[in-house]
Amino acid sequence: MIPKIIELPKIYDKRGNLSFFEHPNQLPFEIKRTYWIYDVPGGELRGSHAFKEQQEFIIALSGSFDVVIHDGKEEQRFSLNRSYYGLYIPKMFWRRLENFSTNSLALIVSDKEYNVNDYIRDFEEFKILAYEK
Secondary structure: OOOEEEEOOEEOOOOOOEEOOOOOOOOOOOOOEEEEEEOOOOOOOEEEEEEOOOOEEEEEEEOOEEEEEEOOOOEEEEEEOOOOEEEEEOOOOEEEEEOOOOOOEEEEEEOOOOOHHHEEOOHHHHHHHHHHO
């Protein structure tokens, strides 16, 4: 599988719109963990790691930020700035979140519970492992 933008249903209502995601209709995995990133100071980066097994789906619930992914050979940038679409990232893709706008809120759901051993935090090690896959 490859990283891709997934557009979510958008239910229009004059009182305010509603979007949602669920498995298997929008997400290719069952959700085991949910977390969010907020109050990121200007110029800071988040992420800068890959997962051996974990898949993620990232949404900008508020504001905007960029997700830069790397497959070990090439880099790709996705700008997230709408709450009705998100970025699916399969396992073994390096990811970095940057360019956070003021008051941005990143929501991340994954198919695994937290496991420190699933993280690859050294980019050079990641490139070697990615090349082997």
